[in-house]
Amino acid sequence: MFRKILVANRGEIACRVIRTARRMGIATVAVYSDADVGALHVEMADEAVRLGRAPAEDSYLSIERVVAAAERTGAEAIHPGYGFLSENADFAAAVGQAGIVFIGPLPSAIRAMGLKDAAKSLMEQSGVPVVPGYHGTEQGEGLLADQAALIGYPVLIKARAGGGGKGMRRVDHEEDFPEALQAAKREAKGAFGDDAILLERYLLQPRHIEVQVFGDRHGNVVHLFERDCSLQRRHQKVIEEAPAPGMTPEMRRAMGDAAVRVARAIGYQGAGTVEFIADVSSGLSPDRFYFMEMNTRLQVEHPITEAITGVDLVEWQLRVAAGEPLPMKQSELEIYGWAFEARLYAEDAAKGFLPATGTLKQLEFTDVSARIDSGVRAGDVISPYYDPLIAKIIVHGPTRAAALSRLNRALRTSYVAGVTTNLEFLERLASVEEFIAGHPDTGIIDRNFQELTENRPPEDGVIALAAVLSLETTTSPDQTDPWSALGYWQLWGEMQRIVTLEHDAGHASLRVAAKGFDFFAVHDGRRVIPVKIVGRGEGTFKAEVDGRQVEVKAGTVSRHLTLHLDGRTHAFRLPDPLSDEAEDSASEDHLIAPMPGLVKIIRTEKGAVVSKGAPLVVMEAMKMELSLVAPRDGTIDLVDVYEGQHVGEGTVLVTLKAEDTGS
Structure with a gap:
């Protein structure tokens, strides 16, 4: 086994790999850019090496700098994580040429699956069904338009290199094809350095089901069952589950066998994922699923496979890369219970999932039954340079219903302040009837987008509490100062202030009157709401609002107040009365x-x-x-x-x- 490895990545996957390596007694080396000097993965590793400036091309995407860091520190192997260089065959080859072990497949396997058009041709030769479409090398705009017409609209434009939804566009009408094609090509060129695309028939009621495969250097290949990844936005996964709901033994066997054939066809070693798309217009059927692509790396959603199999996939990666045979045979692998993973992003769902940046003022996950994979802490910055993933929230239960209940609880009790996130969107998505019933498909988010992202006004009690907590004087009294114990007491009558709050659904102007220390009467123009602060913690308050006691987390950043209570996060803006804001x-x-x-x-x-x-x-x-x-x-x-x-x-x-x- 290796004595020291370098993790050529950042964020939660770097932390994830470091944790397993530490448990196995393997020393770790982190790499970082100027934007990640104080990052969690740097703190967790035994050593760390600076790669360069913040842009990925100057740091995490530099093959020469990553290999040099491994040579400099004496690392025997490099784990690429996912993203960045993880599916770069030239990187894998350069690592091997330096006498270092690449913890992943051979460069030939990466190349075989790296270009989707060539991969689909190989699958057709291997007897694996593929989605009907155009996978040719000719890239003339006129020919592509003709091919799209032959396939029939809607069609899906996909970059032949890379993944993650980059360079992908759905086109419903012929007149929209030229502009969508150019946009897909630009995005593919910027993300992967290759603007070639392929075309596929767009299935109107598809499910995205993928199979985890694993191969070793001794010719053994197994699958570790399937994951359903149908809940997607911008062609990127949001909530995944394992196993797939509605999966029959017959279809599981057919998909698993097909995935193993894919891996064997390219002599695959290490962890990989074979992605299929299933036409579920008539339910799941063994003759209605198609190969989409193979990801020659660990997947973001790998923890749910670990949860239902009891296998540490990173440990398997390390053992296989060190030359050991697979720890288990296919007959020894079983499914235990059900698991979900929800991806918590810094993004604004209501604005088309626009990524967000900022400082994580607070970040708390209080449900101890949930596994949290994260690469950030409170106080860290979500920068514009990298993926805005904050954390993965993973739950496991004996049944799908039990696991889904745990997911809802884990989401309700999570709290983020300082950055716009998709947390409330995830809570609503996990409550969509089709999903609860076990009938996911890739169109659920689009069909329910308005309901999932609409601005729901805060209740009157929440607004009243926000008005009280917005006051600068809602702090604990100074025990050494007897005057502070008087709170809002005044010699000539009670203290009153007018507080204006803005929120996504409107604004409110309230009159807050102090009736005693930490006891207020809030007039909202219609009625008086009594609010009493009964306890304080670090960023946490206990309050009695209109006769009901609640616990609320609160934080203020740049005149923005965030409250989290009853499983919902409410954001308020506090206008500056002295500013001359534009109309x-x-x-x-x-x-x-x-x-x-x-x-x-x-x-x-x-x-x-x-x-x-x-x-x-x-x-x-x-x-x-x-x-x-x-x-x-x-x-x-x-x-x-x-x-x-x-x-x-x-x-x-x-x-x-x-x-x-x-x-």
Whole structure:
């Protein structure tokens, strides 16, 4: 077994690998960029080596720097994690050429599966069913349009290299194909350095089911059953479960056998995932599933397979890479219970899952029955340079219903402040009737998008409590100062303040009157709501609101107050009464960058007449392409940026001529 390994990754997967290596007595080396100097994975490792600047191409994607770090520290093997260089055949080859063990498949296997068109051709030769489509090398726009018409709409455009939903577009109408094709090619080129694409028939009621496979250097290959990953947004998974609901023994056997054939066809070694798409318009059927792709690495959702099999997949990776045979035979593997994984992201679900950045003011997971895989802590920064994953919340139970109940509890008791997250979206998604009933498909989020993302106004009691907690004086009395024990007592009558709060569903103006220390009467214009603070902790309050006692977590960052109670997170903005804020209409004169990123394409010019919703600027940020549109009808007065420019959040990109008000 290895004495020391280097983990060529960051975040939660680096921490995950380090934990298993530590348990096995293996020393670890972390690598980091300038953005990750104080990151958790750096703190956990025995050693750490700086790779370079924050952009991934200058650090985590530099083959030469990663290999040099391993040589410098005497690491015998490199674990690539997932993402970055994990499926880069040149990286795997360079590691081997340096006399270091690559903890993963051979470069030939990575290459065989790295290009989806070649992989599908190989699968057809091996008797594995594939989705009907075009997998050829000719990439002319006219030919691709003709092929799309032959396949029939809707079609799916997919980058032949990489994964994670990058370079992927669904096209429902022929007239939309050219623009979608160019967008997919741009995104694929930026993410993988390869803009070649393939086309597939888009199944109208599909399920995404994948099979975990494992091979060793002795010719043994097994599968560790399936995972259902149908709940997706932007073609990226959100909630996964294992096993797949509704799976029959016959179909499990057919899928497992097909996945093993895929692995054997390329001489696969290590952990891999064979992804299938199943047409469930008539239910799950052994003759209606198709090969999509093979991920030649560990998957983000691997913990749910570990939960139902009792296997540590990272330990298996290390043992296989060290030359040991697989620890178990196929006949020895069994399924125990059910497991779910929910991915907690820094993103705004209501704004099309736009990634978010900021400092994690608070981060708490209080459900001790849940496994939390995370690479960040309270106080860490979610930067624009990398994937905005905060944590994976994993639960296991004896049945699907029991596991789903535990997932809901784990989500309700989790708390994040300082950054916009998809936590409430996950809670709502886990409560969708189709999902609860065990009938997931890839269209659930789209069909229920409005309900899953709508702004639900806070209850009156929550708003009243927020008004009280927004007061600067809601702090514990100084025991050495007798005057502080008087709280809000005044010689001439009770203290009263007007508090204005804004939230996503509107705003409220309330009058808060102090009736005694930590006891308030909040007037909301309709009635008086009594609020009493009965206890305090670090960022936690116990309060009696309108006769009901609640526990609330609260945090304030830059005049933004976040409350978490009763399983919901409420965000309030506290307007600055001294600021001279612009009129709402003024914001319609400017197109603003919603987050830090790179200006990729400018689609307008000074003097152009545009309609509301017309695309003006394409930005690239946090591994995704954003098309920003005109906020209203008007004439372009100024294009404030240039293509290739890096901009910060809030930067004015385009200015429209002010509207003539007639005054």
